[in-house]
Amino acid sequence: MIFVLGATGKVGRHLVPALLDAGAAVRALTRDPAKARIDPRADVVRGDLGTSDLPALLDGADRVFVLTQGHSADREAAVAQSAAQAGVTHLVKLSTTGVHFGQTDPVTRAHAEAEQAIREAGPAWTILRPGAFMDNRFAWLGPIRGENAVYVPDTDPPSALVHVRDIAAVATLALTTSGHAGATYELTGGEALTTAQQVAILAEALGRPLKYVEEPESAAKDRMIRMYGWPAKAVDGLFALKCESAPHESVVFDTVERLLGRPPLTFATWARENTAAFAYHYQE
Known part of the structure; x- marks a missing residue:
């Protein structure tokens, strides 16, 4: 079971159906299932990372796509720790190319801290660092x-704007195939x-x-x-x-074409x- 945070966001709304099409079982988190437009094949669950019981939400999941509202390092660290306790085997975090380039603005710093928390939590990890979105x-x-x-x-x-479907496609690959543990992928158009x-x-x-x-x-x-x-x-x-x-x-990275075997959108x-x-x- 793959647990997807940010299931209704720019990347998540493409990631959930891509994972389902790849044959994965998906649990999608949203604050309001009645209003969320999430693929009906997914197991949609109500929850708020600030107040919900994380171990309960993660029960039965073995892989997690980590993306939290506001790019909160503390919140993503809590997710990583709870995931480790729940027996999750692989975390895939959405970060930013700013970390690659050593930027020190508040958003990038939060992502860098969250990346470190993901690496130290225990499960295998993969970091995705997209540039600016189309x-x-x-x-x-x-x-x-x-x-x-x-x-x-x-x-x-x-x-070098990147299409969110390319990000979702790389995330799907990292979550459903082997060989991506410990990898950090910079993603651009x-x-x-x-x-x-x-x-x-x-x-x-x-x-x-x-x-x-x-x-x-x-x-x-x-x-x-x-x-x-x-x-x-x-x-x-x-x-x-x-x-x-x-x-x-x-800066243009060749990661999308190298991983997906086709040019970026x-x-x-x-x-x-x-x-x-x-x-x-x-x-x-």
Whole structure:
């Protein structure tokens, strides 16, 4: 039995069906099974890692996909310890390439600490370190729908964005086949694209031009606070992460192709898959 944390998240929603298609039995954790859109073939269980009885949730599981909300090192350490006590044999943790590059921003530090907890817990482990997700470009939804425009910080670097299905495919491999214990895998897409190139690719998929606007970091922060209602501290943390990752985001790793035997999915593929999401009400 494979126990999947973060089953409704960006990676988890692809990982659960991929594991099931591979013939694995899956237990998927969610706070609200009634609202969660999880493959009905999975054993869906209600739970909250902050309050639930971890040993009970892990009972019968032999492998665990570790991803917690907020990337909490303490919470992931608790999961790892409980998993060891429950007899789990293999932990697969979703981390970030920032750890590979030695970044010191708060998000990366938490992942680095959680990685160490996973390694020290006792079960075999595999660490997955993806770079920036293509799904992060859903942050452009509001301006595209409303103004047919994309606003980006003028400091945005070229990025080898990775498709979440590629991350899920590698996680499936690590959880269902041998030879991955003790491995750390950096995961990126196959090419680094500037944000202007990404916008052009998305515009082509949508069949209409998009206005591309670069703005100072201060304006970009104000926009995020205004659009998403995030606290300023969270936005500052995100920009701290972006600042530290900027020199490395263009680095391309061959891990996806090496493990899966095919090239990574492209941003053009992602754009074509998500054209409906970017439907807009903009009128000139």
